[in-house]
Amino acid sequence: MATTVVVNGTILTGENGAVPLERGWLLIEDELIEAVGDGDPPDAESVIDAAGMLVVPGFVNAHTHLCMIYGRSLGSDRGLLQWLGDEQIPIMRALExxxxxxxxxxxxxENxxxxNTTVCEVFFSPHYDASVDQISAAALDASGIRSVLFRCTNDEAFFEGFVEDRRDIVRxxxxxxxxxxxAGRTRVGGGPLVPWGSSAGSFRDLVALSSDRRFPLHLHTAETPEYNDLVRERTGRTNVEMLADVGALGPSVMLNHGVHLSERDIALIAEAGSPVIHDPTSNMLxxxxxxxIPQLRSAEVVIGLGCDGPACNNGQDMFENMKYAALLQKVVARQADVLVAEEVFRMATAGGAAAIGLGDRLGRLVPGFLADVVLVDASGPHMTPMHDPLASLVYSARxxxxxxxxxxxKVVVRHGEVQTVDEERVVRDVAERARVVRGRA
Ligand SMILES: [Zn+2]
Known part of the structure; x- marks a missing residue:
């Protein structure tokens, strides 16, 4: 049994309404949090000094597409379908x-x-016949990050090369x-990629497989008015009504974006218990x-936060995402308390954990929970002075x-350096390969 104690930090447990623990300590045994407190810390085999730092639950980046990382900064300042079709899809086709x-x-x-200790990778590819899903899950696992790789598919419509046979999808x-x-740190899920790309039969296949194997599904929902129009053309229903028709709503179906929802859509989502993932930076870009978000919250829908892919964000910074989530709602409502720092912090941690079905063991720093812990240096000029640790975390930190x-x-980043992956090498390799791949696209 390995024990570690984190000492001298200001601990934000992520519990609703919890007061920050100044000079707090966190005792970890193997992969779990054993105890949290303040005052004199207990003994442990290793000690991590968090003086001058905020100690917070690891963030759950509940929606991203790392499979699109070669397209970062490509095709900026265009709308979703044009950006995808003209710039992103060609480079994805040219990958090996x-x-x-x-x-x-x-x-x-980057995460x-x-x-970001957990990522939900919403994976899609025109190269599934080369087992790129298996390659990707193995690479995520080797990095030490916690992940759910959602194998997202289309059996009817999407860009050429991105449509698979319905039986191959299941197999x-x-x-x-x-x-x-x-069971472990690396998990998988499934999902139709877009609401207008799959047949009702494929939706039903995936729902049946998800309930049989007890894994979550994840799909883009009501992201833009065009997405809604495409669903209406095919089914005569709104995006969410169509999901209700094919049985694809419920606690294990994560709906990503949920931007263009009617009141009835929100009621259907709330009644079924589907979590919604909010990606404010991507929605703005x-x-x-x-x-x-305020209406979804009033309906008691579980809400997580996602950065969305490095190609549509253009980064993976959940601090930025938390800040934008709050600011965006304040601007629209012209009401400063419509979405407050504590709520977005909880969306980025406990909300995302609940959305992937791990709400009872991830996303808060409490005994019995997984020890996914982040130490944030609060000594920088932009963090000084720190009268309110929560406000500093959400509105000042980066x-x-x-x-x-x-x-x-397990320590995977120490003093800003990733311990599990050769960062310099992977940055160089991706930059080189992206040049080659783009030349072919
Ligand atoms: Zn997405």
Whole structure:
């Protein structure tokens, strides 16, 4: 049994209404939090000094596409479908299997360094026949990050090369789940990629597989008015009504974006218990719109936060995402307390954990929970003075302030350096490969 104690930091447990513990300590045994307190710390085999730091639960980046990392900064300032079709899809077509490994490795480094201990990778590819889903899950696992790799698919419509046979979708997802069952640090899920790309039959296949194997599904929902129009053309229903029709609503179906929702859509989501993932930075950058977060919250929908892909953000900084989530709602409502720091902090931690079905063991610093812990250096000029640790965390801190990161009790970032991946090498490799791949696209 390995024990570690984090001492001298200001601990924000992520519990609703919890007062920050100044000079707090956190005792970790193996992969779990054993105890939290303030005052004299208990003994442990190793000690991590968090003086001058905030100690917070690791962030759950509940929606990203690391598989699109080669497209970062490509096609900026265009709307979603044009940006995808003209710029992102061609570069994705030109990837080779090894590129997926590099993409995941670089994405894991970026996420871990910013304090994102869990990522939901919404993976899609025109190269599924080369087992790129397996390659990607293995690369994420090797990085030490916690992840759910959602193998997201289309059996009817999407860009050329991105449509798979309905039976292959089920078979390959079964194979992936057999290798990565929903027990360890690396898990898998499935999902139709977009609401207008799959047949009702494929939706039903995935729902049945998800309930049989007990893994979550994840899909883009009501992201833009165009997405809603495409669903209406095909089914005569709103995006959410269509999901209700095919049985694809419920606690294990994560709905990503949920920007353009009617009152009835929100009622259907709340009644079924589907979590919604909010990606404010992506929604702003692609001009998609503003998600009705206060209305979803009033309906008691579980809400997580996602950065969305490095190609549509253009980064993986959950601090930035928390700040934008709050500011965006304040601007729209012209009401400063419509979404407050504590709520967005909880969306970025406990909310995301609940959305992936781990709400009872991830996302808060309390005994019995997984020891996914982030130490944020609060000594910088932009953090000084710190009258309110929570406000400083959400409105002042940046991903680059992250000093130390533990995932399941293991140190994966120490003093800003990733311990599990050669950062310099993967940055160089991706830059080189992206030039080659873009030349072919
Ligand atoms: Zn997305």
């Amino acid at each position: 299997p090894h590129d997926y490994e590099l993409s995941m490795r670089l994405g894991a480094v 871990l360094k910013a304090g 390959r997802l079964e194979d992936l789940h057999a290798r990565w069952p929903n 692609l001009g998609s719109g503003v998600a009705p 991903g680059s302030d992250v000093d130390t990161v533990l995932v399941g009790g």
